[in-house]
Amino acid sequence: MPAIGAQAAVRVVKKVCDAYAALKGNIKAGNLGREGSKRRLRAESKPIVFREDAAQPFDDRILTWNPDARTVSIWTVAGRLKHLPFVCSDEAMVLLASRKGESDLVLRDGMFFLIATVDLPEPEVFEPDGFLGVDLGIVNIATTSDGEILAGRALNRYRERHRDLRRKLQKKHTKSAKRALKRVRRREARHAANTNHIIAKRLVATAERTSRGIALEDLSGIRQRVTAKKDQRARLHSWAFAQLGRFVEYKARREGVPVVFADPRNTSRQCSECKHTPRTNRVTQARFVCRSCGAVLHADHNGSRNIAHRGEAVWKRGAVSRPRTSPR
Template sequence: MAQVKLLPASAYDVDALAATLRACNRAANRASEVAFAKDLKRRDVLQEKVYYALRADFDLGAQPAVRVVKKVCDAYATLRANLKAGNYGPEGSKRRLKVESKPIRFREDAAQPFDDRILTWNLDQRTVSIWTLAGRIKGIPFVCSPEAMKLLASCKGESDLVMRDGMFFLIATIDIPEPDPYEPAGWLGVDLGIVNIATTSDGEIMAGRRLNRYRKRHLELRRKLQAKRTKSAKRVLKRIRRREARHSANTNHIIAKKLVATAERTSRGIALEDLGGIRARVTARKDQRARLHSWAFAQLGAFVEYKARRAGVPVVRVDPRNTSRQCSRCWHTHRSNRIDQARFACRSCGVILHADHNGSRNIAHRGDAAWQRGAVKRPSTA
């Protein structure tokens, strides 16, 4: 993906872009209500039901109406995947019932996808032409990094219009050909955690102390600002929320890049834990809940996977059960093996290791086993 910041030349252009987002998301809410009430999740069936109503009631063009319907269908597909993975709790739980009992709602400033029919890039002049409710606005300047400009040269997918704190951005999806994964010579196991963000089977520990301190400071600041209940406090809350998200994402990008580079340099694959639904399975003490729910393991895993695909590095997901209690040398498994958060001492063979290092070695073994039994797509030998 490549992100660019739009620089609308006038207040008229700003209002037109904002009005377009509002109209598209209101239309998406209408389509979502129909999809939920009549259980219409297939794109062609839902589009047949709502297409003309969206165009008439929200003044959308033909292609924007189509993109709205696709956005709704994609949202329900994501919801089904999350439910299947247990990310909203087990079947019958209060949280899951709440999610399943009402249609998906879109914020008025939620991102809206645009394709090549309603969005045109002019990279030489660094401008875009985009459809709005007020007509097509041409020549909107944009700024971005040199890396993003290189990616935009091959942009053939759709781009999302996003509004953040009154500013407009376009996030372009780039279609890049992916090399076939190579046959790995071994596996780099990665144990994900809160105290240590990632620990590899090579023994490298990427500590999360700095990030956790940063989050703790922001948590205390949020509590103070929320107690004030003033408009200025709310503005600051919004600003620091995005700052914290950017800082966390940047940290995950750095770690993911390092993991992929290590695996590629040594011709190994990467084995990760499948932690889907862990927040619903794990019971945390009250003083640990904030840390658990701010743990961005899914984001780090996604970053590792897409960077690995670009490099041709194979990635496998393994069952994380008992990786912290099983000895990576003799396979003896017992809860007393894990002395505390940092120490592992096998009661059978006597090996002593850092607990996360031991877990990552188990993950590497399980990754190799999954690869050998064909649980992962193998590279072609033809």
């Protein structure tokens, strides 16, 4: 086994410490089940192991960036490799000027990626003139209080095609089928992340242009609370609602747009005009008809308007205690 330098050894020790700290944090947060559960016992009894192609962190002593030449110099067990070219977008090159801290070397689908950490200034959050409500759903991923529906039918068709493909591959039980399953899973994950980025960017741009904040549903624990119909379970459990929320939050912070989270209970049943809330208001999945005032709306549009109203109430309640430097 070749000898490694002192700094590389330090990074290896730090990586092991971080892995055990993450395990301890997951146990404390209850992510691995209750005390005595099979999953938790299995995680606690086995030592942590690392794949040969696992991501590896590098600091500035063992990895040097040269943005002008678009090259890096990186330490390896075979010695330092210099003048290795890298490619990225022009926007990413500008961001690299503010890079600091560690960089992670990741092997994905046969290609190496360097993930760098950059610092961006966070503008002060402006005082919103109302809120843009966003209703998240299974049929329509996001519907705004302006009536705009984002990522609906076309996205669901894409997910159904991939679900059918996974079923066919799972029946084969061959090594090539398993490799194909990994490719399909990663492709769908990339597509989901890209779609969530597009939705989040559009929501933040709309809110910033109209000087409004963004009100989202607090969907923590939705998969445990919601009982979906059999034909909707796969769609409920396959889409990254939490990821979309994180994307909206960080993009909004970059632009100084306030974000609040509202209680989602009864937003699909409550009339956004008169607040009447019987179960019969929701006629079908897409149609809302108020039994009191007679208002007729798309069901998701009605829900997003309720979320906008609740988001504004949340903002006003926190007006005294909330910090002015970051969104709620």
